[in-house]
Amino acid sequence: MGEAKLDKFGILMYHRVTPRVAGVDPPTWNVPPQQFRRQLTGLLSRGYRAWPLRQILEHCAASKPIPPRTFVVTFDDGYDNFYHYAWPVLKELGIPATVFIATAYLDSPAAFPFDDWTAAGATKVPQVAWQPLSTAHCRELLEFELVEFGSHTDSHNEFLGRPDAFRKDLKKSLERLYNVLGYREPAFAFPYGHYNEELIEAAREAGVACSLTTEPRIASAAIDPFHWGRFTATARDTGLTLAMKLNGWYSAARIAWHCLVRWEKARPTETPVHVERCRWDHCQKSSRVGLML
Ligand SMILES: [Zn+2]
Numbered sequence: 001m002g003e004a005k006l007d008k009f010g011i012l013m014y015h016r017v018t019p020r021v022a023g024v025d026p027p028t029w030n031v032p033p034q035q036f037r038r039q040l041t042g043l044l045s046r047g048y049r050a051w052p053l054r055q056i057l058e059h060c061a062a063s064k065p066i067p068p069r070t071f072v073v074t075f076d077d078g079y080d081n082f083y084h085y086a087w088p089v090l091k092e093l094g095i096p097a098t099v100f101i102a103t104a105y106l107d108s109p110a111a112f113p114f115d116d117w118t119a120a121g122a123t124k125v126p127q128v129a130w131q132p133l134s135t136a137h138c139r140e141l142l143e144f145e146l147v148e149f150g151s152h153t154d155s156h157n158e159f160l161g162r163p164d165a166f167r168k169d170l171k172k173s174l175e176r177l178y179n180v181l182g183y184r185e186p187a188f189a190f191p192y193g194h195y196n197e198e199l200i201e202a203a204r205e206a207g208v209a210c211s212l213t214t215e216p217r218i219a220s221a222a223i224d225p226f227h228w229g230r231f232t233a234t235a236r237d238t239g240l241t242l243a244m245k246l247n248g249w250y251s252a253a254r255i256a257w258h259c260l261v262r263w264e265k266a267r268p269t270e271t272p273v274h275v276e277r278c279r280w281d282h283c284q285k286s287s288r289v290g291l292m293l
Helices: 033-045 053-061 081-093 135-142 163-182 197-206 239-246 248-266 274-279 281-289
Strands: 006-012 068-078 097-101 147-151
Touching: 006 239, 033 147, 033 239, 053 068, 053 147, 068 081, 081 097, 081 135, 135 147, 135 163, 147 163, 163 197, 239 248
Parallel strands: 006 068, 068 097, 097 147
Antiparallel strands: none
16 A cells, blocks of 8 residues: 555544553553654654644645645543643644543543543542643643644533433533633544444534544545544554554554455355455445444
8 A cells, every 4th residue: 555645644643641650550541751752753754744633624625735644633531731741742843733622621620530540530640640631721722823622522421322412512512612712613523432423413513623533544635524533642652653554554454354354254154255345445334333453
Protein backbone atom coordinates (compact mmCIF):
# COMPACT_ATOMS: atom_id res chain seq x y z
CA MET A 1 0.00 0.00 0.00
CA GLY A 2 1.34 3.45 -0.90
CA GLU A 3 1.16 6.60 1.10
CA ALA A 4 -2.23 7.95 2.08
CA LYS A 5 -3.42 9.98 -0.89
CA LEU A 6 -4.55 13.57 -1.23
CA ASP A 7 -7.60 14.47 0.87
CA LYS A 8 -7.00 11.55 3.20
CA PHE A 9 -5.78 12.21 6.70
CA GLY A 10 -5.58 10.54 10.09
CA ILE A 11 -6.90 11.67 13.45
CA LEU A 12 -5.02 10.68 16.60
CA MET A 13 -6.78 10.16 19.92
CA TYR A 14 -5.12 10.73 23.28
CA HIS A 15 -6.60 10.83 26.76
CA ARG A 16 -4.12 11.32 29.59
CA VAL A 17 -0.59 12.73 29.41
CA THR A 18 1.02 12.43 32.82
CA PRO A 19 4.17 10.92 34.34
CA ARG A 20 3.96 7.45 35.85
CA VAL A 21 3.51 7.40 39.61
CA ALA A 22 5.91 5.23 41.60
CA GLY A 23 4.27 2.47 43.58
CA VAL A 24 0.91 2.41 41.79
CA ASP A 25 -0.39 0.74 38.65
CA PRO A 26 0.42 2.70 35.47
CA PRO A 27 -2.32 5.18 34.59
CA THR A 28 -4.74 3.91 31.97
CA TRP A 29 -5.02 5.57 28.58
CA ASN A 30 -1.81 7.43 29.29
CA VAL A 31 1.14 8.53 27.23
CA PRO A 32 3.90 9.88 29.51
CA PRO A 33 4.99 13.44 28.59
CA GLN A 34 8.44 12.49 27.26
CA GLN A 35 6.96 9.78 25.06
CA PHE A 36 4.24 12.16 23.90
CA ARG A 37 6.93 14.60 22.81
CA ARG A 38 8.93 11.85 21.07
CA GLN A 39 5.84 10.68 19.19
CA LEU A 40 5.05 14.13 17.84
CA THR A 41 8.62 15.06 16.97
CA GLY A 42 8.90 11.65 15.26
CA LEU A 43 5.90 12.49 13.10
CA LEU A 44 7.13 15.99 12.28
CA SER A 45 10.57 14.67 11.31
CA ARG A 46 8.84 12.32 8.85
CA GLY A 47 7.15 15.22 7.10
CA TYR A 48 3.78 15.00 8.85
CA ARG A 49 2.01 18.24 9.66
CA ALA A 50 -0.78 18.78 12.15
CA TRP A 51 -3.87 20.73 11.23
CA PRO A 52 -6.62 22.00 13.51
CA LEU A 53 -9.76 19.88 13.24
CA ARG A 54 -11.69 23.04 12.36
CA GLN A 55 -9.42 23.70 9.40
CA ILE A 56 -9.87 20.17 8.10
CA LEU A 57 -13.65 20.51 8.38
CA GLU A 58 -13.57 23.81 6.50
CA HIS A 59 -11.39 22.40 3.74
CA CYS A 60 -13.61 19.35 3.34
CA ALA A 61 -16.76 21.48 3.23
CA ALA A 62 -15.21 23.75 0.59
CA SER A 63 -13.68 20.84 -1.38
CA LYS A 64 -10.24 22.35 -0.88
CA PRO A 65 -7.31 19.91 -1.02
CA ILE A 66 -5.73 18.51 2.10
CA PRO A 67 -2.03 17.75 1.61
CA PRO A 68 -0.63 14.26 2.18
CA ARG A 69 0.72 13.51 5.67
CA THR A 70 -1.78 15.78 7.38
CA PHE A 71 -2.97 14.66 10.79
CA VAL A 72 -5.14 15.91 13.63
CA VAL A 73 -4.49 15.59 17.37
CA THR A 74 -7.43 15.09 19.72
CA PHE A 75 -7.83 14.42 23.45
CA ASP A 76 -10.86 12.86 25.07
CA ASP A 77 -12.50 13.52 28.44
CA GLY A 78 -10.73 16.75 29.43
CA TYR A 79 -8.03 15.90 31.97
CA ASP A 80 -6.23 18.78 33.63
CA ASN A 81 -2.95 17.06 32.75
CA PHE A 82 -3.59 18.27 29.21
CA TYR A 83 -2.90 21.78 30.53
CA HIS A 84 0.14 20.76 32.58
CA TYR A 85 1.89 18.24 30.35
CA ALA A 86 0.46 18.04 26.83
CA TRP A 87 -0.01 21.75 26.18
CA PRO A 88 3.64 22.77 26.78
CA VAL A 89 4.75 20.19 24.20
CA LEU A 90 2.08 21.21 21.69
CA LYS A 91 2.95 24.87 22.14
CA GLU A 92 6.65 24.21 21.70
CA LEU A 93 6.09 22.22 18.52
CA GLY A 94 3.28 24.44 17.18
CA ILE A 95 0.83 21.54 17.02
CA PRO A 96 -2.91 22.29 17.27
CA ALA A 97 -5.25 20.03 19.23
CA THR A 98 -8.92 19.55 20.00
CA VAL A 99 -9.93 18.59 23.54
CA PHE A 100 -13.30 16.85 23.84
CA ILE A 101 -14.65 17.69 27.28
CA ALA A 102 -17.19 15.77 29.33
CA THR A 103 -18.57 19.12 30.41
CA ALA A 104 -20.32 18.09 33.65
CA TYR A 105 -16.93 17.56 35.30
CA LEU A 106 -15.30 20.92 34.52
CA ASP A 107 -13.83 22.23 37.80
CA SER A 108 -14.64 18.99 39.62
CA PRO A 109 -12.23 18.24 42.49
CA ALA A 110 -13.08 14.54 42.17
CA ALA A 111 -11.88 12.01 39.61
CA PHE A 112 -14.12 11.30 36.61
CA PRO A 113 -16.66 8.67 37.70
CA PHE A 114 -15.82 6.75 34.53
CA ASP A 115 -12.04 6.83 35.07
CA ASP A 116 -10.99 3.18 34.91
CA TRP A 117 -7.62 3.80 36.62
CA THR A 118 -8.02 2.35 40.09
CA ALA A 119 -5.56 4.87 41.55
CA ALA A 120 -7.55 7.87 40.26
CA GLY A 121 -8.59 10.00 43.21
CA ALA A 122 -6.27 8.26 45.68
CA THR A 123 -4.54 10.62 48.10
CA LYS A 124 -1.07 9.23 47.33
CA VAL A 125 -1.50 10.01 43.62
CA PRO A 126 -0.93 13.57 42.38
CA GLN A 127 -4.23 15.22 41.44
CA VAL A 128 -2.87 16.26 38.08
CA ALA A 129 -2.86 12.60 37.01
CA TRP A 130 -6.66 12.32 37.23
CA GLN A 131 -8.34 15.65 37.90
CA PRO A 132 -10.66 17.13 35.24
CA LEU A 133 -9.80 20.44 33.57
CA SER A 134 -10.69 23.67 35.29
CA THR A 135 -12.57 26.46 33.57
CA ALA A 136 -9.69 28.83 34.35
CA HIS A 137 -7.23 26.56 32.53
CA CYS A 138 -9.60 26.19 29.56
CA ARG A 139 -9.89 29.96 29.26
CA GLU A 140 -6.14 30.35 29.48
CA LEU A 141 -5.69 27.75 26.72
CA LEU A 142 -8.19 29.56 24.53
CA GLU A 143 -5.87 32.53 24.38
CA PHE A 144 -3.78 30.43 22.05
CA GLU A 145 -5.21 29.59 18.67
CA LEU A 146 -3.72 26.12 18.79
CA VAL A 147 -6.34 24.72 21.19
CA GLU A 148 -10.01 24.17 20.50
CA PHE A 149 -12.59 22.48 22.68
CA GLY A 150 -15.27 20.07 21.63
CA SER A 151 -18.10 18.20 23.32
CA HIS A 152 -17.78 14.67 24.66
CA THR A 153 -21.37 14.84 26.01
CA ASP A 154 -22.04 16.30 29.42
CA SER A 155 -22.11 13.17 31.58
CA HIS A 156 -20.01 10.74 29.51
CA ASN A 157 -22.71 8.12 30.02
CA GLU A 158 -23.43 5.16 27.76
CA PHE A 159 -26.07 6.24 25.25
CA LEU A 160 -26.47 3.29 22.90
CA GLY A 161 -30.19 2.57 22.69
CA ARG A 162 -30.99 5.79 24.60
CA PRO A 163 -31.28 8.45 21.89
CA ASP A 164 -33.57 10.74 23.91
CA ALA A 165 -31.20 10.75 26.87
CA PHE A 166 -28.36 11.41 24.44
CA ARG A 167 -30.13 14.41 22.90
CA LYS A 168 -30.81 15.89 26.31
CA ASP A 169 -27.29 15.31 27.55
CA LEU A 170 -25.65 16.67 24.42
CA LYS A 171 -27.85 19.77 24.54
CA LYS A 172 -26.71 20.39 28.09
CA SER A 173 -23.08 19.94 27.05
CA LEU A 174 -23.41 22.36 24.15
CA GLU A 175 -25.08 24.95 26.38
CA ARG A 176 -22.28 24.62 28.89
CA LEU A 177 -19.59 24.93 26.23
CA TYR A 178 -21.27 28.06 24.94
CA ASN A 179 -21.90 29.65 28.34
CA VAL A 180 -18.47 28.87 29.77
CA LEU A 181 -16.19 29.03 26.73
CA GLY A 182 -18.26 30.80 24.09
CA TYR A 183 -18.28 27.88 21.69
CA ARG A 184 -21.00 27.36 19.09
CA GLU A 185 -21.27 24.29 16.85
CA PRO A 186 -18.26 22.54 18.37
CA ALA A 187 -16.84 19.26 17.17
CA PHE A 188 -18.08 16.19 19.03
CA ALA A 189 -16.65 12.78 19.96
CA PHE A 190 -18.73 9.83 21.19
CA PRO A 191 -17.96 8.67 24.74
CA TYR A 192 -16.43 5.18 24.74
CA GLY A 193 -16.53 5.44 20.95
CA HIS A 194 -19.99 3.86 21.13
CA TYR A 195 -22.29 5.00 18.37
CA ASN A 196 -24.90 3.94 15.87
CA GLU A 197 -26.78 5.69 13.10
CA GLU A 198 -29.51 6.79 15.52
CA LEU A 199 -26.98 8.63 17.70
CA ILE A 200 -25.17 10.05 14.69
CA GLU A 201 -28.41 11.59 13.43
CA ALA A 202 -29.15 12.97 16.89
CA ALA A 203 -25.69 14.56 16.98
CA ARG A 204 -26.23 16.04 13.53
CA GLU A 205 -29.59 17.50 14.60
CA ALA A 206 -27.98 18.98 17.73
CA GLY A 207 -25.80 21.10 15.46
CA VAL A 208 -22.29 19.82 16.19
CA ALA A 209 -19.72 20.16 13.41
CA CYS A 210 -18.80 16.47 13.25
CA SER A 211 -18.99 13.30 15.35
CA LEU A 212 -15.79 11.33 15.77
CA THR A 213 -15.69 7.64 16.59
CA THR A 214 -12.85 5.41 17.74
CA GLU A 215 -12.88 3.20 14.67
CA PRO A 216 -9.20 2.99 13.68
CA ARG A 217 -9.40 4.06 10.08
CA ILE A 218 -8.28 6.87 7.83
CA ALA A 219 -10.63 9.80 7.33
CA SER A 220 -11.09 11.72 4.13
CA ALA A 221 -13.08 14.47 2.49
CA ALA A 222 -15.14 11.76 0.80
CA ILE A 223 -16.34 10.39 4.15
CA ASP A 224 -19.12 12.06 6.14
CA PRO A 225 -17.39 13.87 9.06
CA PHE A 226 -20.00 12.32 11.35
CA HIS A 227 -18.34 8.96 10.65
CA TRP A 228 -14.66 9.89 10.89
CA GLY A 229 -12.62 7.41 12.88
CA ARG A 230 -9.52 7.95 15.01
CA PHE A 231 -6.35 6.06 15.83
CA THR A 232 -5.52 5.57 19.50
CA ALA A 233 -2.02 6.73 20.41
CA THR A 234 -0.67 4.53 23.20
CA ALA A 235 2.44 4.71 25.37
CA ARG A 236 3.97 2.01 23.17
CA ASP A 237 3.66 4.06 20.01
CA THR A 238 6.64 5.79 18.46
CA GLY A 239 6.70 8.35 15.67
CA LEU A 240 7.17 5.43 13.28
CA THR A 241 4.19 3.36 14.47
CA LEU A 242 1.97 6.43 14.51
CA ALA A 243 3.09 7.22 10.96
CA MET A 244 2.13 3.67 10.01
CA LYS A 245 -1.30 4.10 11.57
CA LEU A 246 -1.83 7.47 9.89
CA ASN A 247 -0.70 6.06 6.58
CA GLY A 248 -3.26 3.29 6.59
CA TRP A 249 -1.02 0.32 7.36
CA TYR A 250 -2.79 -0.39 10.60
CA SER A 251 -6.21 -0.37 8.94
CA ALA A 252 -4.93 -2.51 6.08
CA ALA A 253 -3.39 -5.09 8.43
CA ARG A 254 -6.56 -5.18 10.54
CA ILE A 255 -8.80 -5.71 7.54
CA ALA A 256 -6.46 -8.31 6.01
CA TRP A 257 -6.43 -10.15 9.33
CA HIS A 258 -10.21 -9.99 9.46
CA CYS A 259 -10.43 -11.47 5.95
CA LEU A 260 -8.01 -14.20 6.93
CA VAL A 261 -9.97 -15.11 10.07
CA ARG A 262 -13.22 -15.26 8.12
CA TRP A 263 -11.62 -17.42 5.47
CA GLU A 264 -10.15 -19.71 8.10
CA LYS A 265 -13.52 -20.06 9.84
CA ALA A 266 -15.18 -20.82 6.52
CA ARG A 267 -12.95 -23.84 5.81
CA PRO A 268 -13.46 -26.60 4.89
CA THR A 269 -17.17 -26.28 4.13
CA GLU A 270 -16.67 -23.14 2.10
CA THR A 271 -14.07 -22.72 -0.58
CA PRO A 272 -11.51 -19.88 -0.41
CA VAL A 273 -13.59 -18.04 -3.00
CA HIS A 274 -14.82 -15.94 -0.06
CA VAL A 275 -11.49 -14.18 0.01
CA GLU A 276 -12.07 -12.90 -3.49
CA ARG A 277 -15.57 -11.80 -2.56
CA CYS A 278 -14.37 -10.18 0.63
CA ARG A 279 -13.85 -6.69 -0.71
CA TRP A 280 -12.43 -3.87 1.40
CA ASP A 281 -15.72 -2.05 1.69
CA HIS A 282 -17.45 -5.18 2.83
CA CYS A 283 -14.86 -5.85 5.49
CA GLN A 284 -14.86 -2.28 6.68
CA LYS A 285 -18.62 -2.54 7.06
CA SER A 286 -18.18 -5.63 9.18
CA SER A 287 -15.57 -3.97 11.36
CA ARG A 288 -17.93 -1.04 11.89
CA VAL A 289 -20.04 -3.10 14.25
CA GLY A 290 -17.11 -3.22 16.65
CA LEU A 291 -15.11 -6.30 15.71
CA MET A 292 -11.68 -5.65 17.19
CA LEU A 293 -8.86 -7.76 15.85
ZN1 LIG B 1 -14.19 9.53 26.96
